[in-house]
Amino acid sequence: MNLSIDHFPVGLELDVSYTNFTASLSLLSDTQLKFEIKEGPLAHIEIVDIHVVPLGNSMFAVSWQEKDGATVTNVQDYDRGLIHSHATLANGQFLRMTGSIAITRAPDRIIDDRPQRNKTLVREAMTSLFQRHEVAAVERLYAQDYVQHNPNIPQGRDALQALVSNLPQDVYYEPGLMLAEGNFVAIHGRIRGWAENTQIVVDLFRVENGKLVEHWDVLQDEVPAAATLGGTAMFDPKEAEIRTETA
Numbered sequence: 001m002n003l004s005i006d007h008f009p010v011g012l013e014l015d016v017s018y019t020n021f022t023a024s025l026s027l028l029s030d031t032q033l034k035f036e037i038k039e040g041p042l043a044h045i046e047i048v049d050i051h052v053v054p055l056g057n058s059m060f061a062v063s064w065q066e067k068d069g070a071t072v073t074n075v076q077d078y079d080r081g082l083i084h085s086h087a088t089l090a091n092g093q094f095l096r097m098t099g100s101i102a103i104t105r106a107p108d109r110i111i112d113d114r115p116q117r118n119k120t121l122v123r124e125a126m127t128s129l130f131q132r133h134e135v136a137a138v139e140r141l142y143a144q145d146y147v148q149h150n151p152n153i154p155q156g157r158d159a160l161q162a163l164v165s166n167l168p169q170d171v172y173y174e175p176g177l178m179l180a181e182g183n184f185v186a187i188h189g190r191i192r193g194w195a196e197n198t199q200i201v202v203d204l205f206r207v208e209n210g211k212l213v214e215h216w217d218v219l220q221d222e223v224p225a226a227a228t229l230g231g232t233a234m235f236d237p238k239e240a241e242i243r244t245e246t247a
Helices: 114-130 136-141 157-165 237-241
Strands: 013-017 022-027 032-037 044-056 059-065 071-077 082-088 094-105 142-148 172-181 184-192 199-208 211-221
Touching: 022 094, 114 136, 114 157, 114 172, 114 184, 114 199, 114 211, 136 142, 136 157, 142 157, 172 237
Parallel strands: 142 211
Antiparallel strands: 013 022, 013 094, 022 032, 032 044, 044 059, 059 071, 071 082, 082 094, 172 184, 184 199, 199 211
16 A cells, blocks of 8 residues: 555546536645636635645545635545545535546546556465465455356355365465556466466456456466477566566
């Protein structure tokens, strides 16, 4: 969890659709924000000084006071595309609102750290289950309605727990190269003891709300480098050290 204010999406412009009106926000810096409400009794434009507190996982608490004395605290959740707004108006009226975000201008720098978080989650899942055989990790890391596309494994988290609890002791997984984009992570690895021969596998996961919700995989028997046409190994443990860019 990254708690650095450096991830605040300066330069971002967005429309926030609440139940009764739409507000346009421009994040001018990590100390100033411009907002515009175009319709209704709250309609006005103002630039305000803000205080930003990073809450982790692309979420920020942003608070300010307006010229008429109204105070606002927004919880801006960029993972889920929502802003939870709590405002005390100048007349004392208190409002609680949640609005959906529509981005109209990208930020000056990319703030989406989901790919890196998701890669950490997937690596932890694969090593917990298939290196250390930790049955308890299944509930912690996988969604209850986990979807499995491997035709030889039943659906759901409970089935995965049963599978891990019955793994032979010689099952051992080595993680390799990882790629991530948005809510998807692919990991290249080697596993022994799963089948008669050591296998090379690519696992693809979909992540939602910090848990693994869907899985695909492709497996093939490992062939020694000397026996391949190109003389290149199918898997090298050092590939895990390769720093890859997330799209």
